[in-house]
Amino acid sequence: xxxxxxxxxxxxxxxxxxxxxxxxxxxxxxxxxxxxxxxxxxxxxxxxxxxxxxxxxxxxxxxxxxxxxxxxxxxxxxxxxxxxxxxxxxxxxxxxxxxxxxxxxxxxxxxxxxxxxxxxxxxxxxxxxxxxxxxxxxxxxxxxxxxxxxxxxxxxxxxxxxxxxxxxxxxxxxxxxxxxxxxxxxxxxxxxxxxxxxxxxxxxxxxxxxxxxxxxxxxxxxxxxxxxxxxxxxxxxxxxxxxxxxxxxxxxxxxxxxxxxxxxxxxxxxxxxxxxxxxxxxxxxxxxxxxxxxxxxxxxxxxxxxxxxxxxxxxxxxxxxxxxxxxxxxxxxxxxxxxxxxxxxxxxxxxxxxxxxxxxxxxxxxxxxxxxxxxxxxxxxxxxxxxxxx
Ligand code: RFL
Ligand code: PHB
Numbered sequence: 001x002x003x004x005x006x007x008x009x010x011x012x013x014x015x016x017x018x019x020x021x022x023x024x025x026x027x028x029x030x031x032x033x034x035x036x037x038x039x040x041x042x043x044x045x046x047x048x049x050x051x052x053x054x055x056x057x058x059x060x061x062x063x064x065x066x067x068x069x070x071x072x073x074x075x076x077x078x079x080x081x082x083x084x085x086x087x088x089x090x091x092x093x094x095x096x097x098x099x100x101x102x103x104x105x106x107x108x109x110x111x112x113x114x115x116x117x118x119x120x121x122x123x124x125x126x127x128x129x130x131x132x133x134x135x136x137x138x139x140x141x142x143x144x145x146x147x148x149x150x151x152x153x154x155x156x157x158x159x160x161x162x163x164x165x166x167x168x169x170x171x172x173x174x175x176x177x178x179x180x181x182x183x184x185x186x187x188x189x190x191x192x193x194x195x196x197x198x199x200x201x202x203x204x205x206x207x208x209x210x211x212x213x214x215x216x217x218x219x220x221x222x223x224x225x226x227x228x229x230x231x232x233x234x235x236x237x238x239x240x241x242x243x244x245x246x247x248x249x250x251x252x253x254x255x256x257x258x259x260x261x262x263x264x265x266x267x268x269x270x271x272x273x274x275x276x277x278x279x280x281x282x283x284x285x286x287x288x289x290x291x292x293x294x295x296x297x298x299x300x301x302x303x304x305x306x307x308x309x310x311x312x313x314x315x316x317x318x319x320x321x322x323x324x325x326x327x328x329x330x331x332x333x334x335x336x337x338x339x340x341x342x343x344x345x346x347x348x349x350x351x352x353x354x355x356x357x358x359x360x361x362x363x364x365x366x367x368x369x370x371x372x373x374x375x376x377x378x379x380x381x382x383x384x385x386x387x388x389x390x
Pocket of ligand 2: 044045046047198209211212219292293294295
């Protein structure tokens with residue numbers, strides 16, 4: 001089998017790249033280990049920057065998002081029993097859209113299917129060879145048969161657990177990493193929204209986040225031990241923890257409902273530098289991870305793909321390699337900005353075990369600052385909506 005661009009992974013990065021390349025007249029094949037049903041039902045991100053929504057709309061896959069996504073003009077910071085609002089639109093002129101990642105994936109898969117695009121689900125044994133040559137290839141197993149996909153480029157969009165990154169020789173790659181000693185306990189709840197906007201709460205018992213998915217389904221998280229088990233948390237225990245962390249002194253309280261999903265995610269920051277070697281390029285979580293506090297992961301994956309699609313177009317349409325050569329440097333500027341913001345917001349909002357009471361008071365002082373100083377609020381808002389990106 002032969003194509004121009006071989007893409008490993010049908011997450012947001014891989015599917016969006018395949019879709020954008022198709023619009024530019026470039027052929028691609030996407031290889032994915034999981035089934036279509038699985039990728040279309042896994043609950044992950046919820047917050048899309050305007051950069052992301054603009055690109056999806058421009059690429060013709062934003063119709064359902066425009067109709068069903070909820071535009072938010074601000075969010076709330078809860079601390080010391082009070083809630084203060086960060087007015088994103090007044091500060092930056094931009095907003096964010098809450099639209100679930102698996103809904104974005106449904107829209108992208110539908111677009112690939114409508115265009116007769118090649119997406120192989122349920123593949124196994126993926127391996128890459130020849131990235132130092134102009135004729136790289138990907139071997140994989142599909143429906144019990146071993147196959148080889150010959151291509152001009154291999155794009156590793158296979159997330160944090162994928163195989164692509166390890167194909168770059170260790171001597172060429174440097175890993176930068178920070179593992180946080182806490183995780184997020186996430187729940188999905190059948191209930192009306194607690195508030196019109198997201199609430200990020202800092203409390204001595206730990207961080208909590210009240211987000212939403214639709215008028216009838218809510219997404220909430222609270223800081224926990226990453227090694228804890230969902231079985232240790234009865235619904236009553238979850239609600240009492242969320243009330244303790246989020247409810248404010250003026251009586252505003254978290255709206256309860258039937259909990260129908262519980263999961264725990266670990267938190268880490270990670271950057272692979274370089275993001276390319278020969279004819280292999282990494283994009284999205286395959287190249288970098290952020291803790292979810294800043295809601296940047298999916299948005300970063302989309303911004304990598306924007307850069308890569310443009311660079312591949314310059315290669316095929318104008319025989320230029322300069323944009324491909326500059327890919328890592330171009331992408332890393334935005335990635336390091338988002339890494340810093342996500343790390344900063346994580347340290348600002350979470351209970352940091354082992355730090356002194358002095359440092360805990362500094363967290364509160366900083367929250368007072370970002371909610372009262374225009375300059376500090378603006379810096380936070382620009383990072384959150386994504387306009388501080390280079
Ligand atoms: P993905 O989505 O992990 O997709 C990678 C795909 O590759 C497949 N794969 C393979 N396929 C073939 N061969 C192999 N050897 C393969 N190995 C793996 C996998 O099955 C998978 O389908 O990576 P991608 O495309 O880079 O997208 C990244 C985003 O998914 C991720 O950054 C976000 O979900 C992060 N994130 C958030 N990002 C935001 O922008 N806004 C948010 O509000 C937000 N909230 C979150 C989040 C992530 C969370 N978790 C679960 C870590 C909230 C949470 C709780
Ligand atoms: C979500 O709705 O899943 C969500 C929202 C904001 C974040 C992270 C996750 O910072």
